[in-house]
Amino acid sequence: MTGVDLLEPLQYAFMQRALLVAVVAAVVCALLSCWLVLMGWSLMGDAVSHSVLPGVVLAYVVGAPFALGAVVFGVGAVALIGVVRGRGRIREDAAIGVVFTSLFALGLVLVSITPSQVDLGHIVFGNLLGVAAADVLQVLVVGAVVVAALLLKRRDLVLVAFDPTHAHAVGLSPRRLEALLLGLLALTSVVALQAVGVVLVVALLVIPGATARLLTERFSRMLVVAPAISALCALGGVWSSYFLDTASGPSIVVALGIVFAVTFLLAPRHGVLPQVWRRRRARRGGGTGTGAGAVRARARAAPAGRDGPRPRG
Amino acid sequence: MTAGIALTDVTVRYGDVVALERATLAVGAGRVCGLVGTNGSGKSTLLKALLGLVRPDGGTVTVAGGSPQAARRRALVAYVPQAEQVDVAFPLDVRGVVEQGRYGHLGPTRRLRPADRDAVEQALARVGLTDLAHRTVVALSGGQRKRAFVARALAQEASVLLLDEPFAGVDRPSQDTISGVLRELADGGACVVVATHDLAGLPELADEAALLAGRRVLVHDTPAVVLRPETLALTFGLGGER
Ligand SMILES: Nc1ncnc2c1ncn2[C@@H]1O[C@H](COP(=O)(O)OP(=O)(O)OP(=O)(O)O)[C@@H](O)[C@H]1O
Ligand SMILES: [Mg+2]
Numbered sequence: 001m002t003g004v005d006l007l008e009p010l011q012y013a014f015m016q017r018a019l020l021v022a023v024v025a026a027v028v029c030a031l032l033s034c035w036l037v038l039m040g041w042s043l044m045g046d047a048v049s050h051s052v053l054p055g056v057v058l059a060y061v062v063g064a065p066f067a068l069g070a071v072v073f074g075v076g077a078v079a080l081i082g083v084v085r086g087r088g089r090i091r092e093d094a095a096i097g098v099v100f101t102s103l104f105a106l107g108l109v110l111v112s113i114t115p116s117q118v119d120l121g122h123i124v125f126g127n128l129l130g131v132a133a134a135d136v137l138q139v140l141v142v143g144a145v146v147v148a149a150l151l152l153k154r155r156d157l158v159l160v161a162f163d164p165t166h167a168h169a170v171g172l173s174p175r176r177l178e179a180l181l182l183g184l185l186a187l188t189s190v191v192a193l194q195a196v197g198v199v200l201v202v203a204l205l206v207i208p209g210a211t212a213r214l215l216t217e218r219f220s221r222m223l224v225v226a227p228a229i230s231a232l233c234a235l236g237g238v239w240s241s242y243f244l245d246t247a248s249g250p251s252i253v254v255a256l257g258i259v260f261a262v263t264f265l266l267a268p269r270h271g272v273l274p275q276v277w278r279r280r281r282a283r284r285g286g287g288t289g290t291g292a293g294a295v296r297a298r299a300r301a302a303p304a305g306r307d308g309p310r311p312r313g
Numbered sequence: 314m315t316a317g318i319a320l321t322d323v324t325v326r327y328g329d330v331v332a333l334e335r336a337t338l339a340v341g342a343g344r345v346c347g348l349v350g351t352n353g354s355g356k357s358t359l360l361k362a363l364l365g366l367v368r369p370d371g372g373t374v375t376v377a378g379g380s381p382q383a384a385r386r387r388a389l390v391a392y393v394p395q396a397e398q399v400d401v402a403f404p405l406d407v408r409g410v411v412e413q414g415r416y417g418h419l420g421p422t423r424r425l426r427p428a429d430r431d432a433v434e435q436a437l438a439r440v441g442l443t444d445l446a447h448r449t450v451v452a453l454s455g456g457q458r459k460r461a462f463v464a465r466a467l468a469q470e471a472s473v474l475l476l477d478e479p480f481a482g483v484d485r486p487s488q489d490t491i492s493g494v495l496r497e498l499a500d501g502g503a504c505v506v507v508a509t510h511d512l513a514g515l516p517e518l519a520d521e522a523a524l525l526a527g528r529r530v531l532v533h534d535t536p537a538v539v540l541r542p543e544t545l546a547l548t549f550g551l552g553g554e555r
Contacts, residue, residue, distance in 0.1 A: 038403060155423040159413050163399040169364055169392045170417030170469065171385045217449045219404045 009242045018128040021139050022234040022252060025195035026204060028143045030230035031150050032188050033209030034222045035181060039161045042206045043093065044078070047100035048182065049189040049201035051077030053107025053123065056193065061114060067142050067190050074186025075179075077103055104198070126197030126249030128238065139191050146184050146191070157181060158219055195234070196249035203253040204230065211260045214267040229259055316342035316377055317504040318363055318473055323372035325358050332358040334528040335372065340506055340521070342472070345499045347515045347536060348508040350525030351548055356508035357395055359525070360475045363506070364392050377472050377504075384473065388417025391466035393459070395477035395508075401450050407461045408446040411436055414468030436467035439494055456487035463491050467498070474498060474505045480514065492518045512540060524548060 009015040036045050052070035059069030077099055084095040111120050122130065131139075150157070156177055159167045164174035185205075192201040212226035237252030244251075265273050319339040325332045333355045340346040348356045361367045362374055365381035376384040384390045391414070414436065415429040425433070437443045440460040450458060459479050466474055474495070480488050488511075495505050495518065507518065515522055515536040522539040524532040526548040532539050539545075 038400075152422050155416070158405070159416065161400075162403045162405060162410075163394070163413070165364075165366065165392060165394055165398060166413060166465070167416075168366065169385060169390060170388045170413075172416065213404065217404050218406065219409075222404065 004243065006239075009239060014129055014131070015238075015242065017131045017133070017136050018248060019235065019238050021131050021136060022128055022195050022238050022248070023231050024139055024143045025192045026208075026230035026234035026252070027227040028146050028188050029192050029201070029204035030208035030212075030226040031147060031223060032181075032184060033205050033207070033230075034212065034219065034226050035150075035157055035161055035209075036185075036205055037209035037213060038219075039181075041181075042202070043096055044081075044182070045185060045205035046202040047081065047096045048074045048077055048185045049192065049205065050100045050104040050107075050198055052186055052189045052193070053104055053198055054110055055107075056123070056190065057107055057110040057114060061110075066138065066193075067187055070190040070193075071183060071186045073103065074189060075183055078182045107198075122197070123193070124197050124199055125247065126193070126195055126200065128195055128248040131194060135194055139194055142187050143191050146187050149180070149184055153177070153180065154223070196252055200249055200253045203256060207253075207256040207260050208233075211256075211263050214263050214270045217269075230256065233259055316472055316502075317344070318377075318506060319373075319375040320359065320362065321373045321375075323359075323362055323374060324370045325355075325362055325367050326370050327367075331528055333362070333369075336525075336529045337372075338523050338530045338533060340504050342504050343499055343502050344521060345495055345505040345507065345519045347519035347522040347539075348506060348525065349510070349512060349515070349522060349539065354525040354548070355528060356525055357477055360392070360477055360506065360508060363473070363475055364390060385417075388469060389471050390473040390475065391469040391471035393462045393466050393474075393476040393479055395481075401458065403451075404449060406447050406449050407442055407453065407464075408433065408437065410450060410461050411446075411464045411468050414465040417469065432468050432470065436464040439467060439497075440464045440490055456483040459483050460487055460490060463494060467494065472503055474503055476505070476507045478508055478510065480509055480511045488514065512545075515540060 009019075033045075036042055052074045055069030055071070055073030056066045057069075058064075059066050080099045081092070081095045084090055084098060085092050090098075107123075108120070111123060119127070121127075156167070156172055157180070159172070160174045160177040167174050167177070188205070189201055192204050196204060208226040208230040209222065211229055212222040215225055216222055233255035234252050237255040238248050240246065240255070241248040241251040263271065265271055268274055317340050321337050322335045323337070324334050336355070336359060338346075338359070348359065350356055358367060362369055363376055363381060365374075365385060374381055377387075377389040381390070411433050412425060412429075415425060415432060416423050419425065419429065434443070437446050440463055442457065442460055442464060445453065445457060450461065453461065459482075463476070463479060466476075476495070479491050483491070492514070495507065499505050499520070509515070509518070511518075519536050521534065522532075522536045523530050524539050524544065524547075531547060532544055
């Protein structure tokens, strides 16, 4: 490993742009993902991120900002899903499946007939290394708007995720707050599209929040943990793609997947292995006390063994 | 009547199901009213109509002297939901839940001021949850959880309190705590409407009782009158699940 200069990628402007866009997209998506995983909206994230494609292509054709086209189609998709489901008979998952695949396919058709250098592969799988300076600006502006909105409205958005009835009772509008979240989702899709492509946007919108949920019992901490994990994975993914010559967007998602898997296995409280260890240690302790209290008491009494992290008392 | 609640000839339908038909009830400020009736008799629906969660097909609803919407906008009406309508696994601690009671009084970012924090701590203390305030909701027992939601309603300092079966699955001490708090609130001028299946606790809890049956308020009188065997017998002829 002596011959490898780890800072080498930073010499190139295209790598600087790639890293910047990847990290911004990762952070914005991770913040949003905290709400999506708690509201059970992961599938909605998938739907909206695919549905923005025709909007982005049309915006490209007429020379409008991508974000505008994305929001129109993202919000339109959510409205359509509501209409299809609202008739009864067709359940939400089916409605989502019908609407987003149709819109996504429409987007692909539009790409195929658009006479330009719009590369299908780039849209579907991202084109991190080919990000232009103008794209960077757009990602920064849209990202800043989404982050500001999420942070300023975070308490209302938490309340509507937790207990919409109480939100209603104290004069807030759950519908309007949900609409805000969906609008931000559409905007975020544009940002993430640049980084990992339409197909993998949902990974950035779900994995960081799901990982953070395994690591903390406080929403406020999720809002720190999720973006931190996501940003590190973005950096790691782009970096490794440079040295290993792999596709950059998918490398980010693979990194996220690995971190999730490790967390799933090892997270102090909710991880699979610590739970097994705690149970085994409790049994080895023998005696009559096998309740949760006895387990915790023993875990506290024993020094943290080499065989696992100490549970939090 | 300026404060309290009033429903006049209120009809509520869910599609083809008629849940309430020309139901009429008025409860004044400073009163605790127990709402009783069999499963499906329309207790929750009546509370939802007061809260504006369901839109009546007919009749008028008045809350704290105005429309339900006006009352909500001024955060004048507090609601404690039935059983587990909320996602209890949500990563929030008890204090965070009680703070939500203040949201109707705060600016657009819902930043709490010192006075709001005081109200939150007082509400926690009144239901005996100060020591558990840092716990997550999921780490509470059913009765403690109920007290947390009652504390949230307290922190709201509303003039109308609607509670949907706050005693379901709650042990005696928790029940006494909640009843005591409701009594104090009423003495302080609030109007409290409680849907409950706990008939035995009714005289102690409530000043008045309303018996729902046959989609309407059949009897509205003192708890003693409503609890008479001949009154209760009516419900089995008219009420029942549909
Ligand atoms: N969302 C709904 N859709 C259709 N019907 C409903 C809905 N909610 C309630 N109902 C019906 O309306 C009637 C009144 O229901 P409600 O929940 O108000 O009764 P309740 O007195 O609160 O019952 P419980 O004691 O079981 O809580 C019932 O027949 C019920 O089946
Ligand atoms: Mg009910």
